[in-house]
Amino acid sequence: MVNSSHTTVKSLRLAAALGLVAGVAVTAGRAQEPHSTVADLIQTASIKAALAAARASEPQTIDDQIRFCEIPAPSFKEAARGAELRKAFQELGLQNVRVDAAGNVLGDRPGAAPRPRLVVAAHLDTVFPEGTDVHVKRDGAMLYGPGIGDDCRGLGVLVATIRALKQASVETPGSITFVADVGEEGLGDLRGMKQLFNDTMKGQIDRFVSIDSTGLSITNVAVASHRYRVTFKGPGGHSFGAFGLANPIDAMGRAIAKIAEFQVPGEPRTTFNVGRVGGGTSVNSIPFEAWMEVDLRSRDRASLASLDASFHKAVDAAVVEENERWRTPGVITAVKDLVGDRPAGSTPSDAPIVQTAIAVARAVGISAGLSEGSTDANVPMSLRIPAVTIGGGGRGVDGHALTEAFDATDAWKGTQNAVLLTIALAQK
Numbered sequence: 001m002v003n004s005s006h007t008t009v010k011s012l013r014l015a016a017a018l019g020l021v022a023g024v025a026v027t028a029g030r031a032q033e034p035h036s037t038v039a040d041l042i043q044t045a046s047i048k049a050a051l052a053a054a055r056a057s058e059p060q061t062i063d064d065q066i067r068f069c070e071i072p073a074p075s076f077k078e079a080a081r082g083a084e085l086r087k088a089f090q091e092l093g094l095q096n097v098r099v100d101a102a103g104n105v106l107g108d109r110p111g112a113a114p115r116p117r118l119v120v121a122a123h124l125d126t127v128f129p130e131g132t133d134v135h136v137k138r139d140g141a142m143l144y145g146p147g148i149g150d151d152c153r154g155l156g157v158l159v160a161t162i163r164a165l166k167q168a169s170v171e172t173p174g175s176i177t178f179v180a181d182v183g184e185e186g187l188g189d190l191r192g193m194k195q196l197f198n199d200t201m202k203g204q205i206d207r208f209v210s211i212d213s214t215g216l217s218i219t220n221v222a223v224a225s226h227r228y229r230v231t232f233k234g235p236g237g238h239s240f241g242a243f244g245l246a247n248p249i250d251a252m253g254r255a256i257a258k259i260a261e262f263q264v265p266g267e268p269r270t271t272f273n274v275g276r277v278g279g280g281t282s283v284n285s286i287p288f289e290a291w292m293e294v295d296l297r298s299r300d301r302a303s304l305a306s307l308d309a310s311f312h313k314a315v316d317a318a319v320v321e322e323n324e325r326w327r328t329p330g331v332i333t334a335v336k337d338l339v340g341d342r343p344a345g346s347t348p349s350d351a352p353i354v355q356t357a358i359a360v361a362r363a364v365g366i367s368a369g370l371s372e373g374s375t376d377a378n379v380p381m382s383l384r385i386p387a388v389t390i391g392g393g394g395r396g397v398d399g400h401a402l403t404e405a406f407d408a409t410d411a412w413k414g415t416q417n418a419v420l421l422t423i424a425l426a427q428k
């Protein structure tokens, strides 16, 4: 997950204008909107008890967070950690606990009616490859370990939410499905969410919340991305004897130089990145293959499309240039494989689900800004299903790095936030 904050003041003014800050949207005519106000909800005894339970069991939440983190779960290898979440779902009494075709772990908490149905999710996978030491070190409120924040904090808060609703015997008008999903990171390409919305629970989801990483922001804008693996090929040969052969690494170098010069708008934020390169045979060989992985992003569909077109043009031109350099047309070739396609989308800041998230944050004593990011919520947002991503509380350090850490100071506020939002969005 990557995000950046914007328009907090503007949305609060909007909320004030709509008379919504303390409560949930009751604007005339929209179906599926939660109708009880947050202010009313927090007066309810069982909900007060759930919030108290969320705070009181934070030490357990941290223990769970560490336990999940110490089970390696690189993208495509989430099964072992998934099994641990499945056990937790079963122990906490969720119904119909199951694993779907992608490896997502699901468990239901029926309400008075099957609809509206809320899905609350957190992702199982991390960016860290197999073999990474995922042991967590603790020093006071600080936890150190790869993935401890992203997204073991989300998984810990997901389980804590189920536990708090159970301990306080909260009943909801609508039904909830909790999901520990696969493939949020990197080349996982949101495959868990794509499976969930396009197959496992197709047409059954009315609202969606993902708990991703740390902090307290609300992500309501999805940053789209196209990711490519480009493979350059050539005949290869002896670096001395065959000198004069076109070289796939040179072609790649030419392409990277062109990409590095791309001019992109600052607003809407649009970015490009050559993240990984590889290839070559030996120092004394002209290589027969080289590859690179490229990340193109924007929260604006048109900006991403034009960046995508520039990318294709740059790679094609680089191949032509390298072949022309050695007057060997067609000797070097390049194949561009789309290995990641994350849709753009957004949930408007005046949408009930966003206003509810702001009101809930306020009710538990935190001010949550709106932000944009690439998260599991990209999929429902692109399908125009009301969706947000929230942070799991606490403070994260060095996400996606081996030095990742989590500061658990006041982290219980994030847990309370998730508990109350879950209850508020499971209302009629």
Ligand SMILES: [Zn+2]
Residues within 6 Å of the ligand: 001, 123, 150, 151, 184, 212, 213
């Ligand atoms: Zn994440």
